[in-house]
Amino acid sequence: MASRKLKVLDGQFYVAKSISFAVALLITIVLWNLPTESFGIDGLTIIQQRVIAVFAFATILWITEAVPAWATSVTLIATLLFTTSDHALNYFKGGIDKTSLLDHESLMATFADPIIILFLGGFVLAIAATKSGLDVFLARALLKPFGTKSENVLLGFILITGFFSMFVSNTATAAMMLTFLTPVFKALPPDGKGRIALTLAIPLAANIGGMGTPIGTPPNAIALKFLNDPNGLNMGLGFGEWTAFMLPLTIILLLVGWYLLKSLFPFKKKTIDLHIEGHVHRNWRTVVIAVTFIITVMLWLFDKVTGMGANTVAMFPIAVFAFTGVITSKDLQDINWSVIWMVAGGFALGLALNESGLAANAIKSIPFGSWSPVVILIVSGIICYILSNFISNTATAALLVPILAVVCKGMGERLSSIGGTPTVLIGIAIAASTAMCLPISTPPNAIAHSTGLVNQNDMVKIGLSIGLIGLILGYALLFLLGRIGFL
Secondary structure, three states, X not given: OHHHHHHHHHHHHHHHHHHHHHHHHHHHHHHHHOOHHHXXXXXXXXXXXXXXXXXXXXXXXXXXXXXXXXXXXXXXXXHHHHHHEOOOOHHHHOOOOHHHOEOHHHHHHHHHOHHHHHHHHHHHHHHHHHHHOHHHHHHHHHHHHHOOEHHHHHHHHHHHHHHHHOOOOHHHHHHHHHOOHHHHHOOOOOOOOHHHHHHHHHHHHHHXXXXXXXXXOHHHHHHHHHHHOOOOOOOOOOHHHHHHHHHHHHHHHHHHHHHHHHHHOOOOOOEOOOOOOOOOOOOHHHHHHHHHHHHHHHHHHXXXXXXXXXXXXXXXXHHHHHHHOOOOOOHHHHOOHHHHHHHHHHHHHHHHHHHOOHHHHXXXXXXXXXXXXXXXXXXXXXXXXXXXXXXXXXXHHHHHHHHHHHXXXXXXXXXXXXXXXXXXXXXXHHHHHHOOOOOOOOHHHHHHHOOOOOOHHHHHHHHHHHHHHHHHHHHHHHHHHHHOOOO
16 A cells, blocks of 8 residues: 555656756756847847857756756756857857857866865865764864754754855855764754755855855955945955955854754754764874864955955865875765766856857846836845845856946935945845755755755755845845945
8 A cells, every 4th residue: 555655656746847847958058039029138149149048048957956956057058069169060150140159168177166166175075084983083072062952063064164155155154064064963863854954054154154244255354345346336345344344244144044944843852962972093194184184264264365365276186186096986976076067057057148249248138227216225135135036156256247237337325315325235145045945056056955954845945045044134124224424
């Protein structure tokens, strides 16, 4: 009887997936063949229309998971190459301005984007830490101050991750912190929700933590660049000022995230035995791993001093571990390559949206100049939030901030009612950082999803909750600070 019910459920599952795929395909075909003028975007090209169709196809499949996320990413890259690039099939290039075609090398390069190298560096560090037992040691040391109560251990992971993310790449932080979870999981029952809460705590804290400092995440730096541009807004907003008003918001959102996680995914076991099993292997390889780990983190922390970006630094542990034999070819099989491909698809989609000019055309077609300041504030935040859930938050900020900087400068004193230009531009940084609904939304989300411990519905549940709360609190804070003249 049970097996019969299981077969029925399996059948219903595959039917639902098949319907989702059919709907995605049908919508894609319709969008592909509609007259360009029906989209309401001035100057829409054939290539841009195809990108819209591919975007819709990928979005539906990513949300419904009708096929694995990594398979969707690989398929969309292939589709863009075959139909929109300068190496597309001749059939798809006929009668099209060759300058509007996407560069095929750029599309292929998304498989080796610098962020992908950062992923690999994080994965290699995690594998090495596990092999040497250093993950056990670090888990003990960092979690000891938080006691044994399950909810407090969860808080510990959130605060530690959030702090690191203020200074270190959120991707690197997430990869590093997830290595500490394995020994902790051994103290939890496999059928409880505590493992889900702990796993989701890492990307949540990594994404939010970056809001605290100007260097915490690229959207912050992009907003600050335009706010302080001598030839532009020239507002002279400093590192200390940014941290002074964003750090309290970051801490509040981390605590809100902790409350949501422990409420939505309650621990079955109220305490966690922190006498974590395992030991550190005492040999020369462990020394190499420990020293490399420390140097890598320090280089990430002081990248502004060394001039080395986080992506470049990620090559350091890869090279050291490969050269010394700490990591072997067999160990490379433990890297979750499906996550790498999934993230590459998000990068490729972002590249297509930007390089084709579609994203800029779509934004420029919106008459910001004739809108009231409040509407501009709300709409720009919503657009940024939605886009950042599907493409790189850095790409979204890089697209929106320059356009809004021009709009805001042109509006002048009209923006004083909402606190001025900083409210709008810093709002974009907040909206980008709070967008974390899907595995493709941010690299930390993708890394957490790669563990297999959380499904997409869990991520949507917590991501949407903390995202909307973050947007409301963030914009309320900016509005208040602007009104009192702090910004």
